[in-house]
Amino acid sequence: MLLTLTPKTLSSSSSFSFPLPKSQNPKPPNPSRFNPISVKSQLQTERGLEFDPGETFFRHESATGRDLAVLSATLHKRSTKTLRVLDAMCGCGIRSLRYLVESNADFVVANDANDSNRRVITENLSRFIERGEGEERRWVVTHVLANKAMIERYMVGEFLDLIDVDSFGSDSAFLRDAFNAVRLGGLLYLTSTDGYSSGGHRPYNSLAAYGAFIRPMPFGNEIGLRMLIGGAVREAALLGYHVTPLFSYYSYHGPVFRVMLRVHRGKLHEDRNYGFVTFCHLCGHSDIIRWDELGLIGCHCSDTKASSSLVVSGPMWLGPLHDGSYVNEMLDLAKEWGWVSEGVGMDLEKLLSIMIEESDPRLPPGYFKMDEMASRAKMNSPSLKKMMSALVKEGYAVSRSHIISNGLKTDCPMSQFIKIAKDELQK
Ligand SMILES: C[S@@+](CC[C@H](N)C(=O)[O-])C[C@H]1O[C@@H](n2cnc3c(N)ncnc32)[C@H](O)[C@@H]1O
Numbered sequence: 001m002l003l004t005l006t007p008k009t010l011s012s013s014s015s016f017s018f019p020l021p022k023s024q025n026p027k028p029p030n031p032s033r034f035n036p037i038s039v040k041s042q043l044q045t046e047r048g049l050e051f052d053p054g055e056t057f058f059r060h061e062s063a064t065g066r067d068l069a070v071l072s073a074t075l076h077k078r079s080t081k082t083l084r085v086l087d088a089m090c091g092c093g094i095r096s097l098r099y100l101v102e103s104n105a106d107f108v109v110a111n112d113a114n115d116s117n118r119r120v121i122t123e124n125l126s127r128f129i130e131r132g133e134g135e136e137r138r139w140v141v142t143h144v145l146a147n148k149a150m151i152e153r154y155m156v157g158e159f160l161d162l163i164d165v166d167s168f169g170s171d172s173a174f175l176r177d178a179f180n181a182v183r184l185g186g187l188l189y190l191t192s193t194d195g196y197s198s199g200g201h202r203p204y205n206s207l208a209a210y211g212a213f214i215r216p217m218p219f220g221n222e223i224g225l226r227m228l229i230g231g232a233v234r235e236a237a238l239l240g241y242h243v244t245p246l247f248s249y250y251s252y253h254g255p256v257f258r259v260m261l262r263v264h265r266g267k268l269h270e271d272r273n274y275g276f277v278t279f280c281h282l283c284g285h286s287d288i289i290r291w292d293e294l295g296l297i298g299c300h301c302s303d304t305k306a307s308s309s310l311v312v313s314g315p316m317w318l319g320p321l322h323d324g325s326y327v328n329e330m331l332d333l334a335k336e337w338g339w340v341s342e343g344v345g346m347d348l349e350k351l352l353s354i355m356i357e358e359s360d361p362r363l364p365p366g367y368f369k370m371d372e373m374a375s376r377a378k379m380n381s382p383s384l385k386k387m388m389s390a391l392v393k394e395g396y397a398v399s400r401s402h403i404i405s406n407g408l409k410t411d412c413p414m415s416q417f418i419k420i421a422k423d424e425l426q427k
């Protein structure tokens with residue numbers, strides 16, 4: 001069959017119509033690779049929607065990651081009037097269901113390589129939304145590898161507004177296909193669960209997956225988000241696009257690193273937000289290094305350049321973790337839907353508010369942990385609140401961190417941070 005490749009920019013928003021070929025993929029040789037945790041079949045409820053996780057991989061703890069995605073998808077639908085989604089690793093289909101019902105998606109491809117999930121996915125979606133036929137078709141269930149699902153959309157010019165890849169480990173092999181299949185101005189929701197790489201314990205793994213050599217640093221969980229965004233920045237540039245992170249979310253269950261990226265046309269001539277992060281084990285100072293400063297690496301606490309106390313990680317994303325005005329819109333929507341003030345754990349309102357603080361462009365990568373600062377300076381630490389107002393009084397940018405409750409993000413150097421903390425304690 002002759003396929004005509006439609007340029008992305010000419011993509012129509014008509015509903016999905018290309019018949020999917022029957023999967024040529026053999027059954028996964030090792031089913032446990034696709035189902036590392038089995039959950040007994042039992043009806044569950046998320047945001048009022050009842051569904052059956054069956055024997056699929058399902059984590060209740062990922063609900064916040066799904067809430068954030070649904071808020072983003074809904075903002076996209078409201079502003080562009082179109083929402084066509086590929087849920088590339090859908091498990092039991094809970095995300096597909098939520099995109100359809102809560103975000104009012106026009107069309108969702110619910111794909112999971114494991115075809116024994118089919119019955120559960122189909123029943124979960126049918127319970128709320130009729131599948132529909134032809135132009136009216138709202139969803140389809142497929143069982144191909146995620147890459148293939150994306151390539152198929154690209155080949156027929158059926159570009160997607162949102163591609164959600166809820167993968168295990170640091171699987172970045174789908175990035176290129178995702179960029180090819182997403183519409184310009186569309187969204188990519190990426191996941192990594194590789195805490196070893198972000199912690200700097202597998203630098204050659206992170207190098208292979210994201211092109212970033214990661215060393216241990218005290219703020220490894222933020223590095224994990226920056227490494228993931230950085231990998232996407234590099235892949236986007238290769239294809240002539242650039243990306244901006246709309247929000248980045250770390251969750252300790254797993255751990256899981258998630259980023260929602262917007263894909264834009266044109267690669268940036270010079271990306272000031274893609275470079276290296278240093279950390280000095282001697283004095284605790286952290287800094288950013290651009291490509292043209294690589295030969296100047298050193299810490300001001302040491303006489304010699306490139307002192308042995310200094311570790312360097314990167315390249316990775318150096319810019320803000322979130323787009324503050326976008327997260328504000330997410331917060332407004334969460335309020336509109338009554339998803340705030342729920343009073344359980346880190347509720348959504350608190351999370352989004354901290355993300356808004358974190359998106360201050362003056363804040364460099366990383367955070368100071370108050371207990372680490374205290375042990376370095378051999379003193380107690382003042383409360384976060386007192387420290388924050390003291391830093392602001394001194395003219396520094398400061399915010400809480402959504403990653404760690406006793407951490408502060410600031411552009412204040414460690415030596416000055418300790419001095420301000422000491423002054424606070426003496427008050
Ligand atoms: C983390 S689970 C998905 C959970 C689901 N998104 C949710 O929110 O509950 C990952 C799923 O990806 C599927 N999977 C693993 N590798 C895949 C691949 N290369 N292509 C498509 N699906 C894959 C597994 O069968 C598993 O159901």
Ligand SMILES: [Zn+2]
Binds near residue numbers: 281285300301
């Ligand atoms: Zn130093």
